[in-house]
Amino acid sequence: MMAAYSPRSCQAMLFIPLPFAVALLLLVLFVAVLRRDEEAVPNRPFLALILLAALQSVLSGLRWGYGVQAVGLVAPVIAAMVPPLAYAGVSRLVRTSRRPLPARMALHAVPAALILLLMAVWREAIDIALVLIFVGYALAILLLMGPGADALRLAPFEGAVPAYRAIIFTAAALCLSAAIDTFVFLDLTSAHSARALMLISIGNLAVLVILGIAAAAASRSRAPAEMVETAPRPETSEDKETIAAVDALMEARKLYRDTNLNLDRLARKTGIPARQISAAINRAMDKNVSQYVNDYRIGEACRLLAGTEKPVTEVMFEVGFQTKSNFNREFRRVTDMTPVAWRQRKG
Known part of the structure; x- marks a missing residue:
C-alpha cells in the first residue's frame, strides 16, 4: 500500500485496470454498508476507511497505469491516514474515549502531518516512517483486543465474533x-525493481481489499471471537453475587432479547461495572459475556422450537438474533445440532 507511493518510483509497469476494478468493488461495499446501517448509528471511521481504500486504489491505478507522477505527492499522506482510521473504528467498539473529540482528531492527525513534513525535508525516510506507523497502529489495535471478546464493550453481543x-x-x-x-524498499535499493513492481501491483491491492472487507464486517458490530485462553482463576463470592444479579435480571426482564445489548448496556442496567461482570463470568463459567448471553437466547430458542410451531426464522428474531449465520453457529455451539435437527428430534 505504502511502497506504491514511494518517492523512489520506477518508471514503467505493465498496466492492468485492476486497481480501478478494486476501487469499484470497494465503493459498492461502502454503499452496501451504508444502506445496511442506515437505521443505526454508523461507525464513521470504518466507513471512511473503506472510502480511503477505494481512493488509494484509484491513485495506484493513475500512478502505475497512466504514469500520473503528481499522485506521488498526495498518496503517502493518504496512506498515513489508514492506520489511524482503523484504530478509531476499533475504539468506537471498545470504549468511549475520555479525551475530547478535537484532542483525538489532533492525535490521529500526527502520522499524516509527519509524512507531510518528511516530504518537505527528508523524502528518503517516508517509506520507513510509513512502516513504523502501520506496525505501531497494528500493535495498538491488538493491545485493545487483549481481553478478547469482552473488549468490545460497545458491540452488540449477537455480532461480537465476526467483529472481533x-x-x-x-x-x-x-x-x-x-x-x-x-x-x-529493500528490493528497490538492490535494483531488482521488476519484483518490486509486481509486489506493488498485487500485494497492495490485496491489502486494500482485506482492509475494506474487514472494516465492513467490523462496522456491522456482530460479536468477537472466542477469548484467548488463559489460566483459569478460582471464582470468588463476589463473582457468585455478580452472576446471580445478572441472572436475575436476565430471567426477569429477558434482556437477552434486546438485539442491541452489549456489555456497556448490560453494566448500566445491572448497576455493576462492566469489567466486574466480564471477570466474574470468565472465571466462574469459563466463557465470555457474549457466549453467556447467547446461551440464554439459545435456551429460549430450544423451548420455542420444541413447544411451538413457529418458523425457525421467527424464533431466531424473537430470542434476539438478527442473522441466520450467527443463530446457527451459536445453536451448534450449545446443542451440537442445527435448529431444524433439534426440532425434529424433540418433535
Whole structure:
C-alpha cells in the first residue's frame, strides 16, 4: 500500500485496470454498508476507511497505469491516514474515549502531518516512517483486543465474533502492508525493481481489499471471537453475587432479547461495572459475556422450537438474533445440532 507511493518510483509497469476494478468493488461495499446501517448509528471511521481504500486504489491505478507522477505527492499522506482510521473504528467498539473529540482528531492527525513534513525535508525516510506507523497502529489495535471478546464493550453481543475476527484481520492487514513495503524498499535499493513492481501491483491491492472487507464486517458490530485462553482463576463470592444479579435480571426482564445489548448496556442496567461482570463470568463459567448471553437466547430458542410451531426464522428474531449465520453457529455451539435437527428430534 505504502511502497506504491514511494518517492523512489520506477518508471514503467505493465498496466492492468485492476486497481480501478478494486476501487469499484470497494465503493459498492461502502454503499452496501451504508444502506445496511442506515437505521443505526454508523461507525464513521470504518466507513471512511473503506472510502480511503477505494481512493488509494484509484491513485495506484493513475500512478502505475497512466504514469500520473503528481499522485506521488498526495498518496503517502493518504496512506498515513489508514492506520489511524482503523484504530478509531476499533475504539468506537471498545470504549468511549475520555479525551475530547478535537484532542483525538489532533492525535490521529500526527502520522499524516509527519509524512507531510518528511516530504518537505527528508523524502528518503517516508517509506520507513510509513512502516513504523502501520506496525505501531497494528500493535495498538491488538493491545485493545487483549481481553478478547469482552473488549468490545460497545458491540452488540449477537455480532461480537465476526467483529472481533474482522478487527484481527485489520491488524494483520496493516502488518502485511508494512511487510510488503519493507520488502519493496529493500528490493528497490538492490535494483531488482521488476519484483518490486509486481509486489506493488498485487500485494497492495490485496491489502486494500482485506482492509475494506474487514472494516465492513467490523462496522456491522456482530460479536468477537472466542477469548484467548488463559489460566483459569478460582471464582470468588463476589463473582457468585455478580452472576446471580445478572441472572436475575436476565430471567426477569429477558434482556437477552434486546438485539442491541452489549456489555456497556448490560453494566448500566445491572448497576455493576462492566469489567466486574466480564471477570466474574470468565472465571466462574469459563466463557465470555457474549457466549453467556447467547446461551440464554439459545435456551429460549430450544423451548420455542420444541413447544411451538413457529418458523425457525421467527424464533431466531424473537430470542434476539438478527442473522441466520450467527443463530446457527451459536445453536451448534450449545446443542451440537442445527435448529431444524433439534426440532425434529424433540418433535
